[in-house]
Amino acid sequence: MHPVRTEEDLLSVRHAVRAATLSAGFSIIDQTRVVTAASELARNAYIHGGGGTLTVDHLVRHGTAGLRLTIRDDGPGIGDLDQAFIDGFTTGAGLGHGLGGARRLMDEFEVHSEPGAGTTVIAVRWASR
Amino acid sequence: MNGRTSNGVPILRLGDVLVTGLLNELDDKSAVAFTDELTTRISSDGARGVLVDISRLEIIDSFVARTLMELTTMARLLGARVIVAGMRPPVAITLVELGLQLDGVETALNAELGMAALGWYQSAQPPQGGGRDTDR
Numbered sequence: 001m002h003p004v005r006t007e008e009d010l011l012s013v014r015h016a017v018r019a020a021t022l023s024a025g026f027s028i029i030d031q032t033r034v035v036t037a038a039s040e041l042a043r044n045a046y047i048h049g050g051g052g053t054l055t056v057d058h059l060v061r062h063g064t065a066g067l068r069l070t071i072r073d074d075g076p077g078i079g080d081l082d083q084a085f086i087d088g089f090t091t092g093a094g095l096g097h098g099l100g101g102a103r104r105l106m107d108e109f110e111v112h113s114e115p116g117a118g119t120t121v122i123a124v125r126w127a128s129r
Numbered sequence: 130m131n132g133r134t135s136n137g138v139p140i141l142r143l144g145d146v147l148v149t150g151l152l153n154e155l156d157d158k159s160a161v162a163f164t165d166e167l168t169t170r171i172s173s174d175g176a177r178g179v180l181v182d183i184s185r186l187e188i189i190d191s192f193v194a195r196t197l198m199e200l201t202t203m204a205r206l207l208g209a210r211v212i213v214a215g216m217r218p219p220v221a222i223t224l225v226e227l228g229l230q231l232d233g234v235e236t237a238l239n240a241e242l243g244m245a246a247l248g249w250y251q252s253a254q255p256p257q258g259g260g261r262d263t264d265r
Contacts, residue, residue, distance in 0.1 A: 007156050007157055007158055008156065010156065010157070011154060011156055014188070018187075028219050029218075029219045029222055029223070031219070032187065032188055032217075032219035032220060032222070032223045033219075033222075033223050033226065035187070035188050036188045036189070036190050036223045036227065039188060039190040039192075040190050040191060040227075043157075043190070043192060098191055100228065101191065101226070101227035101228050101229070102227075104226050104227065104228065105223065105226055105227060
């Protein structure tokens with residue numbers, strides 16, 4: 001479990017996720033996809049969620065390695081999820097591609113959010129073959 | 130200079146071109162500080178071109194992308210041309226999948242080609258002493 005409370009934590013999260021992609025045997029392109037998605041999601045949790053945590057789990061399915069990122073925050077939650085996925089929509093300092101972009105970089109993507117009860121994003125990427 | 134502590138990335142001047150680069154351990158604050166410092170240097174050095182080498186960057190997320198686009202726009206407003214050079218192939222693939230194209234940002238395959246685009250040419254052969262420059 002990695003804290004996402006400060007800007008420095010965003011770098012620590014990238015390191016941890018990079019190390020996990022390496023130990024899962026991901027290709028350099030998949031490593032880049034997953035670390036980039038983690039960076040977007042961690043920044044969302046930091047900026048919009050007021051901080052949170054990231055957990056990385058190793059998965060195996062039919063002999064294929066995978067990684068699951070779980071990013072939780074205790075922020076205000078996402079009011080309109082459909083809108084949040086639209087490219088260019090942002091309430092923060094980014095380009096508004098964070099959530100939709102992260103979803104495109106991962107194979108599986110779930111968002112659970114309730115107003116006032118924070119947001120949890122669960123994203124999985126399987127090693128390409 | 131404004132004396133502000135930046136992210137420690139050197140900004141070199143070669144004639145009217147500034148040469149610099151981004152390091153992989155780039156946090157958001159350093160990215161903003163870098164942009165501010167480089168924009169100030171463009172003005173104080175009278176730079177007409179800027180080469181930003183990004184071959185060390187292992188990822189470009191939407192924040193870094195925005196930083197590069199803003200830097201390019203600010204430089205253009207000051208009359209300087211920015212070339213971002215050396216993007217790694219996996220970074221290019223991921224950027225496109227993320228939905229970003231670095232609109233308005235000129236790129237080059239590597240720093241050498243970027244410098245050539247800015248008007249710096251390397252001679253085809255190394256100089257071999259005086260007297261051979263008979264072309265003109």
